[in-house]
Amino acid sequence: MNAKPVSHSRTTLTELMIPSYANFGGRVHGGILLSLMDKVAYACAAKHAGQYCVTVSVDGVNFRQPVEVGELVSLMASVNYVGRTSLVVGIKVIAENVKIGSVKHTNTSYFTMVAKDDHEKPTEVPPLLLETSDDVRRFLEAMKRKELRASFAAYFDNAKTKMLLDESVDKLGNERCELADGLEL
Numbered sequence: 001m002n003a004k005p006v007s008h009s010r011t012t013l014t015e016l017m018i019p020s021y022a023n024f025g026g027r028v029h030g031g032i033l034l035s036l037m038d039k040v041a042y043a044c045a046a047k048h049a050g051q052y053c054v055t056v057s058v059d060g061v062n063f064r065q066p067v068e069v070g071e072l073v074s075l076m077a078s079v080n081y082v083g084r085t086s087l088v089v090g091i092k093v094i095a096e097n098v099k100i101g102s103v104k105h106t107n108t109s110y111f112t113m114v115a116k117d118d119h120e121k122p123t124e125v126p127p128l129l130l131e132t133s134d135d136v137r138r139f140l141e142a143m144k145r146k147e148l149r150a151s152f153a154a155y156f157d158n159a160k161t162k163m164l165l166d167e168s169v170d171k172l173g174n175e176r177c178e179l180a181d182g183l184e185l
């Protein structure tokens with residue numbers, strides 16, 4: 001399989017934030033942005049893979065600033081990493097107020113997508129051709145996140161199975177919760 005450059009699948013989606021996207025506070029719903037991120041991740045991953053892709057996991061969704069109705073949101077997506085059948089698409093989201101000329105960076109998130117064949121089985125994706133030092137940095141950063149996620153998952157599974165409620169309940173002392181009267185653990 002020939003490697004494809006990052007530039008082959010780089011995708012930008014720009015959308016106007018219309019009033020029906022607003023929540024009760026008048027700002028744009030986080031779910032609208034998540035849906036747009038999923039769309040652009042799909043477009044980018046499918047272009048690289050040349051196959052239908054599905055979303056497997058999402059990292060780093062922290063909305064730093066609210067997005068207002070009337071702003072133009074642009075989602076810039078590129079393949080950061082490829083495994084055998086999976087790809088990580090990095091997405092930078094910016095919101096622009098064209099009237100006052102302001103641009104804010106709302107978040108950068110990472111979508112892991114898997115390519116599927118006609119029988120819905122994960123299928124191999126082309127290697128990634130790294131053409132710039134940014135391409136190399138993003139690939140290495142994605143490898144690091146994968147490694148950290150794997151060790152965190154192992155630690156968390158272990159912590160969950162090992163945690164005995166009656167031994168751990170003292171830890172709730174400083175938290176903002178109360179145990180109901182008569183609760184038996």
Ligand SMILES: CC(C)(COP(=O)(O)OP(=O)(O)OC[C@H]1O[C@@H](n2cnc3c(N)ncnc32)[C@H](O)[C@@H]1OP(=O)(O)O)[C@@H](O)C(=O)NCCC(=O)NCCS
Binds near residue numbers: 054082087112114
């Ligand atoms: C993702 C899915 C294909 C994995 O199937 P599987 O039988 O576990 O396949 P594999 O173990 O071979 O994993 C396939 C790839 O997914 C990666 N993967 C699986 N789970 C993952 C996770 N939680 N996070 C990141 N990558 C993951 C594996 O590392 C592997 O990558 P690689 O081939 O590059 O090494 C399967 O769980 C699936 O179809 N899930 C539903 C996805 C979907 O429908 N999304 C839309 C939600 S509405």
